[in-house]
Amino acid sequence: MSEDETAGDAYDEPLFFQVMEYAAHADRDVVDMVSGNPDWEPPEPLRDGLREYADAEPDEFQYPPSEGLRELREEIATRRNVDASRVVVTNGTGEANYLTMARAMERDEGTEFLLTDPVYPYYPGKAQMLGATSTKVPVLESGDPDVDAMREAASAETAAILVNTPNNPTGAVYDRDTIEELHDVAAENDALLLVDEVYDHFDFSGDFESALALDSDRVLVTTGYSKSMAVTGFRVGYAVFPEAYVDAAKTRHMLVNVATTRPGQVAVLRALKETPPTYYEETRAMLRERIDSFTDALDAAGAAYTRPRGAFYVMARFDDFPGTLSNVERLIDEAGVAGMPGEAFGEAYSDWVRFALVTPRADEAASRLADYFG
Numbered sequence: 109m110s111e112d113e114t115a116g117d118a119y120d121e122p123l124f125f126q127v128m129e130y131a132a133h134a135d136r137d138v139v140d141m142v143s144g145n146p147d148w149e150p151p152e153p154l155r156d157g158l159r160e161y162a163d164a165e166p167d168e169f170q171y172p173p174s175e176g177l178r179e180l181r182e183e184i185a186t187r188r189n190v191d192a193s194r195v196v197v198t199n200g201t202g203e204a205n206y207l208t209m210a211r212a213m214e215r216d217e218g219t220e221f222l223l224t225d226p227v228y229p230y231y232p233g234k235a236q237m238l239g240a241t242s243t244k245v246p247v248l249e250s251g252d253p254d255v256d257a258m259r260e261a262a263s264a265e266t267a268a269i270l271v272n273t274p275n276n277p278t279g280a281v282y283d284r285d286t287i288e289e290l291h292d293v294a295a296e297n298d299a300l301l302l303v304d305e306v307y308d309h310f311d312f313s314g315d316f317e318s319a320l321a322l323d324s325d326r327v328l329v330t331t332g333y334s335k336s337m338a339v340t341g342f343r344v345g346y347a348v349f350p351e352a353y354v355d356a357a358k359t360r361h362m363l364v365n366v367a368t369t370r371p372g373q374v375a376v377l378r379a380l381k382e383t384p385p386t387y388y389e390e391t392r393a394m395l396r397e398r399i400d401s402f403t404d405a406l407d408a409a410g411a412a413y414t415r416p417r418g419a420f421y422v423m424a425r426f427d428d429f430p431g432t433l434s435n436v437e438r439l440i441d442e443a444g445v446a447g448m449p450g451e452a453f454g455e456a457y458s459d460w461v462r463f464a465l466v467t468p469r470a471d472e473a474a475s476r477l478a479d480y481f482g
């Protein structure tokens with residue numbers, strides 16, 4: 109377990125920008141597997157919605173309601189089986205996470221976020237920005253949270269437990285029991301449970317169930333369309349708050365952002381209504397194939413790796429090659445493959461390198477790794 113009060117310092121320049129810069133300036137061809145930008149097509153209705161929007165009346169180019177277009181919030185509410193009043197449409201899941209974390213701090217019931225190690229590095233960055241501390245608890249070998257260790261780490265100082273499932277970077281998918289147990293730990297310490305479900309459409313295990321199913325006034329859920337609709341540049345996401353917390357979150361959202369993008373919301377709404385389930389099924393099938401061939405090549409390279417049960421990242425560990433920034437730079441120069449240093453996610457996976465399977469060249473990258481390490 110580690111307490112990390114300085115994590116935010118790294119956010120002057122996020123590590124993945126540094127790695128991408130380095131790869132862009134390499135003297136050779138590099139397969140970019142650094143960040144989670146999908147390389148596949150968005151749903152066709154999303155493009156239709158955007159095209160149609162270009163010809164809308166000028167009044168539709170003005171401020172939308174701060175908390176999101178009513179039709180979009182209602183569509184989300186129906187799908188999630190919650191009251192629309194609890195939904196705030198945000199500038200991606202990133203802002204939704206910020207709003208839930210800020211809300212947890214405003215309760216004055218502790219100033220610590222309990223996180224997993226490895227962790228999506230923006231969480232400790234945001235915690236620090238909010239004047240909070242973060243405590244990272246190493247996950248089990250399966251990638252699931254170590255609930256007992258989290259229970260031990262939790263205290264009256266804990267403002268919230270913040271988890272992500274399906275998980276970046278481990279690929280773990282937490283089952284309902286795990287989420288319930290985390291909820292119990294939160295309840296025992298009068299803390300909130302914040303669950304980032306941005307990879308909710310990328311469950312290969314069949315075990316994913318949204319934390320909203322708990323129907324608890326301690327659970328705040330965030331997600332967005334960046335990944336599910338392959339539009340990280342659109343910046344449309346949302347948070348679902350319990351009634352007691354939603355008003356202050358709306359105020360913060362309004363003061364910080366006014367609102368999020370209106371064209372993006374219009375296009376996402378159209379896509380929600382008109383995209384058939386086959387779009388998501390085909391994306392998952394494509395990713396399954398990538399995972400299989402990438403991990404086959406990692407076998408050939410003699411590497412240990414995580415096989416994702418969800419999301420689209422593979423962590424790999426090569427002999428005598430810890431996941432430091434300098435080793436990642438070496439891989440770029442000497443193998444022509446760019447990944448993320450495991451040390452960016454905490455200590456537990458600092459020997460590993462994360463590869464995002466968001467390139468049609470994942471196969472090529474895999475054979476380069478097999479050649480280099482094999």
Ligand SMILES: Cc1ncc(COP(=O)(O)O)c(C=O)c1O
Nearest residue numbers: 144200201202228276332334345
């Ligand atoms: C766990 C996690 N949460 C949030 C985000 C950001 O999502 P968005 O683009 O919806 O802000 C990412 C992006 O990679 C992520 O991996």
